Amino acid sequence: MTSRLAIAGLALAATGLSGCVAAVAAVPLMAGAQVVKTTQDGKARKQSKREKQAVPRAGDVYVTEDGKKAQVTGLTALPPPSGAPTAAAVAPGKVPPEMQFLYGSGEASALSLQAYAALWRYLHDELRFRRDKSQISSVVMTRDSTLTSPKFDTCGKRPLAVVFDVDETVLLNLGFESDAARRGPGYDQGRWTRWEETGADKVDAVPGAAETIAAIRGDGITVIYNTNRSASTAAFTIDALNKAGLGPVTLGDTLILRDDSAPSGKDERRWKIAERYCIVAMGGDQLGDFSDLFNAKDLSTPARRNTTGNTLIAPLWGRGWFILPNPVYGSGLKGGMDEVFPKDKQWADPAEEKK
Amino acid sequence: MTSRLAIAGLALAATGLSGCVAAVAAVPLMAGAQVVKTTQDGKARKQSKREKQAVPRAGDVYVTEDGKKAQVTGLTALPPPSGAPTAAAVAPGKVPPEMQFLYGSGEASALSLQAYAALWRYLHDELRFRRDKSQISSVVMTRDSTLTSPKFDTCGKRPLAVVFDVDETVLLNLGFESDAARRGPGYDQGRWTRWEETGADKVDAVPGAAETIAAIRGDGITVIYNTNRSASTAAFTIDALNKAGLGPVTLGDTLILRDDSAPSGKDERRWKIAERYCIVAMGGDQLGDFSDLFNAKDLSTPARRNTTGNTLIAPLWGRGWFILPNPVYGSGLKGGMDEVFPKDKQWADPAEEKK
Numbered sequence: 170m171t172s173r174l175a176i177a178g179l180a181l182a183a184t185g186l187s188g189c190v191a192a193v194a195a196v197p198l199m200a201g202a203q204v205v206k207t208t209q210d211g212k213a214r215k216q217s218k219r220e221k222q223a224v225p226r227a228g229d230v231y232v233t234e235d236g237k238k239a240q241v242t243g244l245t246a247l248p249p250p251s252g253a254p255t256a257a258a259v260a261p262g263k264v265p266p267e268m269q270f271l272y273g274s275g276e277a278s279a280l281s282l283q284a285y286a287a288l289w290r291y292l293h294d295e296l297r298f299r300r301d302k303s304q305i306s307s308v309v310m311t312r313d314s315t316l317t318s319p320k321f322d323t324c325g326k327r328p329l330a331v332v333f334d335v336d337e338t339v340l341l342n343l344g345f346e347s348d349a350a351r352r353g354p355g356y357d358q359g360r361w362t363r364w365e366e367t368g369a370d371k372v373d374a375v376p377g378a379a380e381t382i383a384a385i386r387g388d389g390i391t392v393i394y395n396t397n398r399s400a401s402t403a404a405f406t407i408d409a410l411n412k413a414g415l416g417p418v419t420l421g422d423t424l425i426l427r428d429d430s431a432p433s434g435k436d437e438r439r440w441k442i443a444e445r446y447c448i449v450a451m452g453g454d455q456l457g458d459f460s461d462l463f464n465a466k467d468l469s470t471p472a473r474r475n476t477t478g479n480t481l482i483a484p485l486w487g488r489g490w491f492i493l494p495n496p497v498y499g500s501g502l503k504g505g506m507d508e509v510f511p512k513d514k515q516w517a518d519p520a521e522e523k524k
Numbered sequence: 525m526t527s528r529l530a531i532a533g534l535a536l537a538a539t540g541l542s543g544c545v546a547a548v549a550a551v552p553l554m555a556g557a558q559v560v561k562t563t564q565d566g567k568a569r570k571q572s573k574r575e576k577q578a579v580p581r582a583g584d585v586y587v588t589e590d591g592k593k594a595q596v597t598g599l600t601a602l603p604p605p606s607g608a609p610t611a612a613a614v615a616p617g618k619v620p621p622e623m624q625f626l627y628g629s630g631e632a633s634a635l636s637l638q639a640y641a642a643l644w645r646y647l648h649d650e651l652r653f654r655r656d657k658s659q660i661s662s663v664v665m666t667r668d669s670t671l672t673s674p675k676f677d678t679c680g681k682r683p684l685a686v687v688f689d690v691d692e693t694v695l696l697n698l699g700f701e702s703d704a705a706r707r708g709p710g711y712d713q714g715r716w717t718r719w720e721e722t723g724a725d726k727v728d729a730v731p732g733a734a735e736t737i738a739a740i741r742g743d744g745i746t747v748i749y750n751t752n753r754s755a756s757t758a759a760f761t762i763d764a765l766n767k768a769g770l771g772p773v774t775l776g777d778t779l780i781l782r783d784d785s786a787p788s789g790k791d792e793r794r795w796k797i798a799e800r801y802c803i804v805a806m807g808g809d810q811l812g813d814f815s816d817l818f819n820a821k822d823l824s825t826p827a828r829r830n831t832t833g834n835t836l837i838a839p840l841w842g843r844g845w846f847i848l849p850n851p852v853y854g855s856g857l858k859g860g861m862d863e864v865f866p867k868d869k870q871w872a873d874p875a876e877e878k879k
Contacts, residue, residue, distance in 0.1 A: 264864045266857045267622040273825050273864035274856030275811050275818060275832040279847045280635065282833055286842035287642045344871025350861065351872075360873050371871040376833045456630050463630060470628050477630040478637055478731045487641035492634045496851040501629030502621045506705065509619045509628035516699025516726040517706075518715050 264350045267496040272343060278376040280494045285377030288450055288491045289384060292331070296449055297388060302329070308489035309439050309448045316462050316476045319485075324447030331385055332442060334453040335396035335406070337495040339378040339415050344371025346497065356498075365398060369408040375493060379414035390449070393423045393442055395458075397433050400426040434461040454495035459485075463500075470504035471511070619705045622851040627698060633731040635849045640732030643805055643846045647686070647740060651804055657684070663844035664794050664803045671817050671831045674840075679802030686740055687797060689808040690751035690761070692850040694733040694770050699726025701852065711853075720753060724763040730848060734769035745804070748778045748797055750813075752788050755781040789816040809850035814840075818855075825859035826866070 264273070271277045299305055303325050309332075311320045333339050345364040349356075382392050394415075398406045403420055410416045410424070418424040425438050435457060442448060456463035456477070463473060476482060486492065496502070506515070619628070626632045654660055658680050664687075666675045688694050700719040704711075737747050749770075753761045758775055765771045765779070773779035780793050790812060797803060811818035811832070818828060831837060841847065851857070861870070 264859060264861060266620075267625070267851050269857045269859050269864055270622070270851035273829060273859040275829045276809070276847060276850065276854070276856040278829050278832040279811070279841045279845075280639075280849055282838060283639065283642065283842035283847055284635075286839075287638065290645075290842075343865050343869035347861065347865035347870040348872055350865070359875070363873055363875055364871065367874055368871050371869045373866075373869060454631070456634070474628060474630045474633050477633040483637060484641075486634045487638035487645075490634075492631060492638055494635055494849050494851075495631065496622050496625035496849075499631070501631040502624045504619060504624050504628040506619060506702065509624055510698050510702035510705070511728075514698035514726045514728060515702040516719065516723050517703055518718055519722055520714070520718055 268346055268350055271337070271495060271497050272341060272346060277494050281375050282377040284452070284491050284493050285375075285381040287487045288331075288452060289381050291488060291491075292385060292390060292450060293388060296329070305329070305447065305449060306489075307443060307447050307449065308451055308485065309443050310460050310462070312440065314460075314462070316460070316482060317480050319460075319481050322443075324449070327445065327447040328391060329389075329449050330391040330393050330442070330446035331450045331452070332393045332395050332439065332448050333382075333451070334455070334458040335394050335398060335410070337375070337454045337497070337499075338452055338458065338493050339375055339382065339394070340409060340413055341373045341375055342368070343373055344368040347371075362399065362402065365402040365409075366405050369405055370412055372409050372413050374413040374415055382415055391423065391446060393425065393446070393448075394418060395425045395435055395438050395442065397427045397435070400428050433457075434464070436461040450489055450491060452491045452493065454493045455499045455501065457500060459490050459492075470508040623701055623705055626692070626850060626852050627696060627701060632849050636730050637732040639807070639846050639848050640730075640736040642842045643686075643807060644736050644739060646843060646846075647745060647805060648743060651684070652743060660684070660802065660804060661844075662798060662802050662804065663806055663840065664798050665815050665817070667795065669815075669817070671815070671837060672835050674815075674836050677798075679804070682798075682800065682802040683746060684744075684804050685746040685748050685797070685801035686805045686807070687748045687750050687794065687803050688737075688806070689810070689813040690749050690753060690765070692730070692809045692852070692854075693807055693813065693848050694730055694737065694749070695764060695768055696728045696730055697723070698728055699723040702726075717754065717757065720757040720764075721760050724760055725767055727764050727768050729768040729770055737770060746778065746801060748780065748801070748803075749773060750780045750790055750793050750797065752782045752790070755783050788812075789819070791816040805844055805846060807846045807848065809848045810854045810856065812855060814845050814847075825863040 296302075296305060303323065305324045306321045307324060308321065311322060314320045336342055342364070345361070345368060348360075348364075385392055394410070396406070403424070403426055406426065407416065407418060407420065407424065410418055420426075425442065427433065427438075439448070451459055453459060456473070463476065468476075477486070651657075651660060658678065660679045661676045662679060663676065666677060669675045691697055697719070700716070700723060703715075703719075740747055749765070751761070758779070758781055761781065762771065762773060762775065762779065765773055775781075780797065782788065782793075794803070806814055808814060811828070818831065823831075832841070
C-alpha cells in the first residue's frame with residue numbers, strides 16, 4: 170500500500186451515544202403502563218398473553234397514548250448524530266462486503282493468481298530470451314515524466330529486479346483486518362504499529378505471490394520490497410515476510426522501508442533503487458506503487474481513473490506494471506456520487522419516481 | 525454475473541422504525557424543562573445563553589434528572605432492531621467503499637485493463653500461431669469434471685469462440701448502482717428488471733472490454749455473451765451492449781440469455797455453446813462464469829476460495845479463464861468472521877485487551 174490512511178468519514182463518534190441508546194430502549198420499558206400493545210394479526214388472546222410479559226422483546230411494536238408507534242430495539246449502538254461523519258456503519262463483528270471479497274472469496278484469489286501468472290509470463294517468456302538485456306526497458310517513470318508523457322530508461326548494465334509493495338500486494342494482513350472487522354469502521358495509527366509489532370504470524374501470502382517470487386529469484390532476478398511500513402519496526406516486518414514464505418530479504422537492499430520522518434510517496438525510493446538495479450516489473454495494490462503522480466492533489470477522482478486507461482500508461486498494465494485487488498483501504502476509495510457515477514450515467518427507478 | 529441475488533442481510537426492515545426515531549428525538553425535546561444542560565467547557569455564561577434556545581440542536585448533550593446523559597440526534601433513520609438483518613448500513617447517498625473502488629478508482633480500472641490485456645495476449649500471441657488448431661483445448665470443463673479433476677476437450681473442427689458474461693464483466697451498470705448507492709442496501713428484482721428496460725444509455729464498457737472484443741473479432745474469433753439477464757428483456761440488453769460499443773450480437777447465437785423459468789447456472793448453456801464452437805477463453809466476474817461447480821451448496825467459503833489456487837484449476841487464471849474485479853455484489857460476498865479470517869490468523873489489539 171502507498172499510505173495507510175483512515176477512510177475519510179468512517180470513524181464513529183462514541184461520546185454521548187450510550188445515553189441516546191438508553192433513551193430509545195427506555196420508551197417502551199418505562200412507559201409500559203401507558204401504551205397499548207398491537208399486533209399485526211390483531212388476535213385479542215395473543216395480545217393479552219404477551220402484555221403479561223414483564224420485559225418487552227426486540228421487535229415488539231407499541232402505540233403510545235398520543236397515537237405514535239414505537240418499536241422495541243435490541244440495538245447496542247447507533248449511527249453518530251448529524252454533524253458527525255456518517256459514511257459506513259457496518260455492525261461490528263459482521264464482515265463488510267469488501268473484506269468478504271478480498272480475504273474470503275475465490276474471485277479475489279483468482280484475480281491475484283491471474284496477476285501473478287501475468288507477471289511470471291512477462292518475465293519468464295518475454296524478457297528471459299532477450300539476447301541484449303541492456304536494451305530492456307525499466308518500468309519506472311523517469312523524473313521528467315508526466316502521466317500523459319511517461320518516459321523510461323533502458324537497463325544498461327544494471328542487474329534486473331522486480332519491485333513489490335508489501336501490504337495487500339504480497340502479504341494479506343488477515344489478523345489486522347479481522348480485528349478491524351470485529352471493531353467496525355475507523356483506523357488508528359497506533360493500532361497499526363502494534364499490529365506490525367505483534368502480528369507476524371497472523372498473515373498469509375497473497376495467492377500466487379510466494380510461488381511466483383520464488384520462481385523469479387530462481388530465474389536470477391532480484392526481488393525488492395518497497396513499502397511504507399515503518400523502519401522502526403523492521404525486524405517484525407522481516408519476520409512477517411519470512412513466515413509468509415516471501416523472504417529472505419536484506420534490510421536496505423531488498424527491503425526498503427519508510428523512515429518515520431519521510432513522506433509516504435515512493436518515487437524517491439524507486440529512483441534510488443533504480444540507480445543500482447534495472448526495475449523490469451512492479452507489483453502493487455495502489456496506483457502510488459507505480460508512480461506518485463497518481464496521487465497529485467489536483468487530480469480529481471474521475472481524472473485519476475481515466476489516466477489508467479486513456480493515456481500512454483494503459484499498455485503497462487499486465488506488461489511491466491501488475492496490480493493486485495484491494496477494495497478494503499487505500500487511495501482508490503474516494504469520491505462522492507457525481508465523482509464515482511458520471512452525472513449522465515445516473516439513473517433513478519421509474520417506479521419510485523411515479524410515487 | 526452468475527446470479528443477481530441480494531447480498532444476504534442487507535435489506536432494511538422499514539416498519540415501526542419511524543416511531544422509534546421519533547422517540548429518540550423526543551427525549552430532549554419533550555423533557556426540556558427537566559434537564560440540566562452541560563457543556564464541555566462548563567462556562568456558565570455560555571450555558572445560560574444556550575438554555576434559552578427553544579429548539580435543541582443535533583449534538584447537544586443533556587443530563588436528565590436521574591443522571592443519565594442524552595444527546596440530541598439529527599438522525600432520520602435507524603438500523604433495524606435486533607432480529608432483523610443488520611449487516612451493512614451505509615448512509616444512503618454516500619458511496620460505499622466497494623462501489624468507490626469498482627466504479628470510481630483507477631486501481632479497479634487497471635485491474636480490468638490488465639485482465640483484458642492478458643486475454644488478448646493469450647488469444648493473439650499463443651493461439652493464433654498454432655498450426656493445428658484442432659489440437660487447441662477448449663476451456664469449458666466437461667460434464668464428468670470435478671473441481672479437483674477438471675477435464676477439457678480438444679477443439680476438433682469447431683470454430684473458435686470466446687464466451688463472456690455481461691454485467692460487471694464487459695458492462696458497468698453505472699445507472700443501477702448509482703441508484704443503489706443513493707438508496708442504501710437492499711436488492712429488489714423488480715427494480716433490476718426496470719433497470720434492464722430503461723437504463724440502456726446509463727451503462728459503460730468495462731475498461732479494456734470494447735477494444736479487446738473488437739480486436740478478438742478482427743482476429744476471426746467469435747465473441748459470445750452468456751448472461752443471466754432475462755430473455756424477456758432481450759431487446760433492451762442488445763441496446764445496452766450496442767450503446768457501450770460491445771455489439772453487434774445475434775440473439776440465440778452470440779447472445780445467450782436466461783429463460784425466466786431456467787436456473788441461474790450457466791453450465792448447460794456453456795455445454796450447448798460448446799456443441800457449435802470451441803470455447804478457447806472465458807471472461808467473468810463470478811466463479812460461476814467458469815463452472816457451476818464453484819456454487820455447490822456443500823462447498824464452504826474457505827473451501828471455495830481454496831479450489832481456485834490449490835487444485836488443477838489454478839493454472840487456468842490468466843490462461844483461458846480471465847476474471848474481472850467485482851466486490852459490489854455476487855456469490856463471493858459471503859462468510860462470517862471465522863470463514864473469512866481463519867481462526868489461527870485472527871488478532872486482537874493487545875492495547876485493547878489490557879483494558
